[in-house]
Amino acid sequence: MRFLRALGRLWLVPVVLVAWEVATRAAEDVFFPPPTTIVARMHEMWFSGPAERLWLTDAALENIPTSVGRLFVGWLLASVIGIVLGVMLGRSALLSRFIDPLIQFGRAIPPPALLPLFLALFSIGAQMQIVTITSGIIWPILLNAGDGARHVDRQHLETSTVFGLSRSQRLFWVILPSAMPKIFAGLRLSLSLALILMVISELVGSVNGIGFQLLDAQRSYDLPGVWGTIVVLGVLGYLLNSAFLVAERRVLSWHRGANRTT
Amino acid sequence: MLEISNLTHVYGSGPGAHHALGGVDLKVAQGELVCIVGPSGCGKSTLLRSIAGLLHPTGGTVTLGGKPVERTPDDLAVVFQDYSRSLFPWMSVGDNVALPLRRKGMDRPRRREAATEALEQVGLAGAEGKYPWQLSGGMQQRVSIARALAYRPALMLMDEPFGSVDAQTREDLEDLTLRVRSHHDMTILLITHDIDESVYVGDRVVVLSKAPATVVGDLRVDLPGPRDQITTRENPEFVHLRAEVGRLVRGMRDDPGAAS
Amino acid sequence: MLEISNLTHVYGSGPGAHHALGGVDLKVAQGELVCIVGPSGCGKSTLLRSIAGLLHPTGGTVTLGGKPVERTPDDLAVVFQDYSRSLFPWMSVGDNVALPLRRKGMDRPRRREAATEALEQVGLAGAEGKYPWQLSGGMQQRVSIARALAYRPALMLMDEPFGSVDAQTREDLEDLTLRVRSHHDMTILLITHDIDESVYVGDRVVVLSKAPATVVGDLRVDLPGPRDQITTRENPEFVHLRAEVGRLVRGMRDDPGAAS
Amino acid sequence: MTGRSLFDNRLLCGAIGVAGLFCLAELAGRTGLIDPIVFPLASSVVGRAVGLAADVDFLADVASTLGAWAVGLLLTVLIAVPVGFLLGTLPWVETSLRPVLEFLRPIPSVALIPLALLLFSDRFDMKVAVIVYAAWWPVLINTMYGLKDVDPLAKETLRSFGFGPMAVLWRVSLPSTAPFIATGVRLAAAIALILAISAELLAGGSSGIGTFILEAGSSPDALEYTVAATIWAGAIGVISNSLFTLAERRLFHWHLARTEGAR
């Protein structure tokens, strides 16, 4: 039953796919191959391996897990640092006065422009890529956490002051939960940004990963390959987002309940 | 225990400034229950927030146990007038009540037990698992009372704590407050609009004038204890005091000149 | 005018479900002022929200002027129990009061004038330019009353509207409500915890049992009008009715069996 | 007391913070922690960045980038806020569109810009399209999350006075979501700037900060030029953010009044 309902939510997908197929076939543009061609190319690239390896090819096994691994590490790092720093900045006016310009500065810098710096600071490979991902996606979390922590309902803060809650109790039981809706908005944004940054981090000096494959396909004018990589990114994004929403629903159940109207 | 002298507070500045407190003087002894009455908007909540250290008054001093109040004093509990916004919607009712008890160094089962007991006392047995937004207004108010009572503070500040419950529950809560107070030697400041209530539960009734608020009456309630909803209210002294307080409150309203 | 029959409402489902209304029957005639009293958490606000079309009851029907209520009926005003949350913090008090008047097709100056007048009536002259969060609790409550009164609805629902103001202001507001009602032929449903108040302002007093709520008493108040705070309250009929209502409310509490 | 008032000065504190970072970076370069060949010295970069202020061509580049940025950001808000409201208020629309939206969200600019090049014959349009595509997500998501945060009682109040759903949206949901949206717009502003520069970098053109960096690529001092231009991007970010913050403070003073306080 739940499965059927989940399927029902996907009704738009086949519609879009068919429309896409029809439109691209009509256009006959080499740059816009029809989905069937893309899928065939994807199959060839990633899913034509031996059965005992779930049909995954060497390319799939080499590139997808490494990329996704780096993505997760980068995202988790960004979440932790972003929430900690954001809450600190949100709660301490003094600190934010000192650091805020730096943050606004860092936020506006194109991640590719930071690559040389990271290349200088970190050894090439996973470390540098994770730093690139983290530094690129931390901003939505940082900003949302900062705003969330800054704008806690005054009455809630006063209540915790009055009952003498310690700083950490106040943080964990009052400030964080109340900033949670905003923090989750930031986390959700940064999750798909992480996919984008993953690709960017693999553009320079890398030897594997989904972004590397995208670049490789672009370099060899393998347009179905380019599209196939984009599709993989999109599907990954959808899956990650769905998992994220499940987690969010659990953590923010109070929020939905408290703000429900008929 | 608590000494307030010449407390003044002005909200805002310039032409739009509002003089809420116009020099309040008040002394409360250890273990006393003082009721504060006064017209709506006169500055009662402002006074209470100054005592709780939530607001820096623009003038005068508040000292608690000899020390000036600059930040929120230890061992204090407040029942806010806006009770619904003072409960945390992300916690169950039980957790809301148990949260402050962490400060008391209680372990988890003891906190739970204390919360359950306090909720039972205010007539909310079995509501621990619900969330505040699943409760009616009066129930939320009782949760915030339970939270303050379970905390067993040395000083308790209550801002119209029984305003949203039915008459019978209100009487029960009044008696509960009196009981808890005498058991645990609390000092209580209670703001109320119900003149009967102020005389019934208070050792003293302090009447504030309209803004800028000053103390215009400070009546000692000499009723025999333990008090009882029926006999106490029939006591001629009760009837006399209540009329007296009523007259003071009304007087303040009709003759603003008396306030300054 | 208003007809409620066998109204039931269950919050949630499964084992945690809460039966709030257990079959409420009530008829209110055009121009009547009906007071509803009942223990805290029994379902008064739930009943009111069903009438306002803000909640779809799980059973029974509400009809207003012969038509079943499915969405919010026209020409209705509500004073919510949680008044502070029902005021919009981004608007000044004047704008808060004037906003619903847009529905009445009034132009800007007339809306303003009506808002100023309503605020004056509730004792808040000169507060138009302030923001709700600059007001005391009682003042906020009066703003939300002013908003409802200025709207001059055909049906007014008031959920403990006078709970946060001092005794004198409360009496003034009671009289104001009575006055406005008779001037504009409103039908009013008023939830209160103050038994005296219910008898004083009501044409009828309806007593609800504890949850799941049903009507356990429906008393007609036959007091001579126009009512007056002093003489009416001294009327023996008043004293009798108030004792009667008190007994009903208390009875419901002690004997839960009576509720079902 | 004087120390306190010194620290109350936002500008001064910010300047101290920036100066601190500058010193750190310079030190890292001087001590050899970061080889100046690998990443140029802070002082030479800042010198170069200051020098650019006198370069008329570069200023024209900045103006051109800012033009696309402003138009892109404006369009972003105009599109994302209404769509956010649509998705936030009609759950079935949201659940239907979600797979498609979530599929589109992680498409990187490096894949997107080549496609945009194919679709737009005008470079300015192309830039704006790319900006809108990337920058509208934070506004959209923050709008949707902000809508979930609206006090239901506020909505019910308006409904009880007989206002329709559109009025509730306009008079309650919008104002109370506005601070949430504002955060999204501030996020989008930086993303829009990044995308404007990236589009210029990848697609080229006749003017723009990205084109400047592209041209600098041929110089032996390419790194220094690139970092100097990046500093300009950062500075634009700081200035635009300050303007947004200022505007927020004016518009949402009610929000601050209810939430600031007890520290």
Added chain:
Amino acid sequence: GSEPADTAQASGGGGLEKAEITIGALPIPDSAALYIANKRGFFKEEGLTVNIETVQGGAQAQQSLMGGSLDATQTNYVSTFLAVSAGNKLKIVADLYQATPNSFNIMVPKDSPIKTPADLKGKKIAVNSKRNIGTLSVTSVLKAHGLTEQDVTFLEFPFPDMAGKLQQGVVDAAWMTEPHLTAVQKNIGAQKLADTMTGPTADFPIAGVVVTEEFLAKHPKTVAAFQRGLAKAQQISASDRKAVEEILPTYTKIDAATAAVITLGSFPTSLDETRLQRVSDLMVEQGYLKSAIPAKTILPDSNG
């Protein structure tokens, strides 16, 4: 500027189908003739206004060509052949740049143990773009020393970053061109390991100007005018190094002093089918192309 300004619109001289075109160019020495032609008014003489826009690389520029934001673009021949093999309909209308000795070298750090290209086995080599001239020419050097492409790892870095990467040891060698070649020798004392433009890649064609087949078919006169204007400038570039040195600082960030010392390629003055065919053949040999593309098919039919 890309409005399909239609055919018989006689504006300026000679009734060109389109009197104003936009061309993409990279800020590198290869495109010097374009700027010279523009500066000295050679295009104007033909009644043609040419707007030159900076582009990042051949691939994106070809996409801009398809999208219509560019009418013509500079691109390197490897990219062109790859694009054509992928089904793009392109025509090369002018030759721009050709390799000379020491214009594209493999560099190694100062004290590198790598002494000959044969030592590159198992090493990392930086190139600016994979599957392009860099990898193609390096591979041909490797082949000459008994290695294959699989014996090394190519890493992509922008030219300006390569000095740092060599210094840090992130890569063991880097394939570079001017002005970075000169700079890397001066700054970190890097050494030349091999010239990649020798043997099979000697005098290798590097870059030219392409348009879409459709553009050529619709605007033959415009293209011819463009070719005539460019040819004059190409002639100057080929014979007068000073002219190139003067123009370089105006469109790149190469200063005059650097321009004077760098090694430049040569500027061929005609489009030559056999020379272009070498690119295709080498690409087939190294597997960049599945089958040979006759150079004739991407040259305009009538060399006007």
